[in-house]
Amino acid sequence: MSMLKETAATTAAQTGAGTEPAPVPPLKRNRDFRLLWLGAGVSQFGGRLSAVAYPMLMVWHGHSVTQAGMVAFAAQLPNLLVQLPAGVLVDRFDRRRLMILCDLAALLAMGALVTSLLLGVVWVPLVMAAAFVEGSAAIFYRLAERAAVRNVVHKDHLSSALSQNESRGHAAGLLGNPVSSALFTVLPWLPFALSGLGRIAAYLGLVAIRTEFQQPRRPDRRRDLRAEVAEGFHWLWGQRFMRAAVALVAGTNVLFQIMGLTLVVTVERAGGSPAVLGGIGIVSGIGGILGALSGSWWMKRFSPAAIMTAAFALWAVLMTSVAFTANPFALAALYAGMSGVGAAMNVTAGVYQARICPDELQGRAASFAVLASSGANSLGALSAGFLLAALGPAHTALGAGAVMALIVVVALASPAVRSGREVIG
Known part of the structure; x- marks a missing residue:
């Protein structure tokens, strides 16, 4: 009898039965997440360098605002043409290999562009092609990385990972x-060269x-x-909360495109300079970073529905307040608040989708x-100029705040929004 007990105890010890589960190491000790986070950050930084440099290249060296618009169109076109196919391929193929191919494609595009500039040639079709390839690669990369995170980190760390x-x-x-502008001032090809080097670092x-x-794929999924x-x-259509959230957020994106141009017109009419806009942009970016870092804190205490509705309400107040000031410090604070709230809500949306999908x-x-969101951005950009020309910046901001208040009412009254009441942090 004692031997049976001893054997049972030995078996339990070997299988781990009756013991506490091993503690989960902190996220900062997750080597693979650190590599993924850093590589994607370098890739994003490279994409930002070239995105800022494209219009400067065409205006200062192509000497054509029309050509700058053509390059901007080529850079934005993937948002409409590539999104859905990219989503399918990210789910179908190995995500790591797909991200590596994205880095290589962007590297080749930047290499071709830098070579052309070193030869003293600014060929518009080549610049447009580079912008399109890089924009398409960024879409694939972003979708693949977002889908990969939940497989790289423990489920308890998902909200913190997406906040970071x-x-x-x-x-x-x-x-x-600022880095792209400074590099461009020295040599026009430097931002594109550094962008390409960033893709090499991301690849490594x-x-x-x-x-x-990704989890193992079934071999019969080739439709x-x-x-x-x-x-x-x-x-997506079958998820009540997500369906309502996407529709409402698309409406808010229209308003944010309007508010972006409203800021430019407000500063210009108040006698401000591009440097003032740059300063407001820096403060707004800091607000976004702080909002993103706080996202996991909010998610542990409030439901996605509560966070989204509160974000809409805060946006309504902040947008309306823009109508009553042209002071650059006040504008910086207001736009930093909008950016911070948006970043926190983006974290919530990302974690919610990653958990249930x-x-x-x-x-x-x-x-x-x-x-x-991309389609809504296009609509907002198109309508912003007409509204500002007809109403002026103050009345346009008031109108945007009123529409945002209406979105708050819709969110509060929507049973689909209220279905997202579970705290998921």
């Missing part, structure tokens, strides 16, 4: 603008990661593109959400 990713994006934008980080970026796109759409649908779910 969101803050990284704001930091890349914050640093990319990716090949050093040991963790798989046509339309069927896989439809599968992602039907899943099956791994094989992560790319497609995200691509539909981003596509809705």
Whole structure:
């Protein structure tokens, strides 16, 4: 009898039965996440360098605002053409290899552009092609990385990981603008060269990661593109809270495009300079970083529905307040508040989707959400000029605040929004 007890105890010790689960190491000790975070950050920073340099290249060396618009169009076109196919391919193929191909494609595009500039040639079709390739690679990269995070970190660290990713994006934008401008002043090809070198660093980080970026795929999932796109759409449409959130956030994105141009006109009419706009942009970027870093804190205490509705309400107050001031310090504070609230909400949305969406649908779910935002951005940019010309910046800001207040009312009254009451942090 004692031997049986001893054998049972030995078996329990070997299998771990009756023992406490091993503690989860902190996120900062997750080597693979650190490599993924840093590599993606370097890649984002490189993309920001070239994005800022494109219009400067065409205006100062192409001597044509029309050509600058053509290059900007080529850079934005992937948002409409590539989003949905990218979502399918991110779910279908190995995500790490796809991200490596994105870095190589961007590196080749930057290499071709730098070579042309070193030869003293600014060839518009080549610049447009480089902008399109780089923009397309960025979409694939962003969707693949977002889907990979939940496989690289422990589920308890997901909100913190996505908070760090969101803050990284704001930091890349914050640093990319002045660095690109400074490099361009020295030599026009330097921002593109550094952008290409950043992709090499990102590639080295990716090949050093040991963790798989996706769960094992079933070998029978080779359907046509339309069927896989439809599968992602039907899943997203079947999620009541996400469906309502995407629609409402798309509406807010229209307003933010309007508020962005409102800021430019407000500063210009008050006698401010581009440097003033740059200073406001820096403060706004800092607000975004702080908001992103606080995202996981809010998620541990409030539901996605509460965070989203509160964000809409704060935006309504901040947008309306813009109508009553042209003071650059006040504007900086208001826009930093908008940026911080938006960053915290982006973290909430990312964690919510990552938690409830099956791994094989992560790319497609995200691509539909981003596509809705991209389309809304285009509508906002188109309407902003007409509204400002007809109403002026103060009345335009008041109108944006009123529409945002209406969105708050819709969110409060929506049963679909109220379905997202569970705290997921």
